[in-house]
Amino acid sequence: MILPSSFYQQDTTKVAKKLLGAYLVTELPDGKTVGRIVETEAYLGCIDPAAHSFRGKTLRNAIMFGPAGHAYIYFIYGMYYCINAVTGKEGVGEAVLIRALEPVEGIPLMQKRRETDDLSKLCSGPGKLTLAMGISPKLNGADLTGNIIYILSSDENPEIIETTRIGITVGAEHPWRFYIKDNKFISQP
């Protein structure tokens, strides 16, 4: 079933953990793709110096301060996009970054978009999975409970590893990165 907006209104770290094993789905004009979420990171707004929302609301991160259950997609390093699910209370600026997916459905389409056939590299990073899923800035602010992009819950109970985040220099001491144990689709350094 599609996760309702009330799901996203829980604690951000709780949402980050519960999203592991769930299925991210996009239905675009050129096809449908599904990926199992295997790696997430929590960004806790005002107490997290690594979060975009730490220094307050700007034009770019405005979505992050909006109601939970929406997609916050941002452009980074000139070439890549990252996708977050807005969580917590409206106005706080919390979100869960989806870092890695395991390809499930629409794999040929993902391979075409990524121009590679290596499954373990198809969605093993935030910049790659947005490309594979066909996620564009047009979906920024999209409702995650709608019919273009949404997340399906799963009844499995995966073993979760909790660790510190990577790729950042500030706030690195917080154990807010979560991934499913023994998974070859996560972005390993």
Add this chain to the structure above:
DNA sequence: GGTGGGATTAGCT
């Protein structure tokens, strides 16, 4: 097998 540089843009100092 590991490292370093380049692409390119919004926002901060």
Add this chain to the structure above:
DNA sequence: GCTAATCCCACCA
């Protein structure tokens, strides 16, 4: 002007 929640490829060992 500098930095960033990135990825890819060339180069060196």
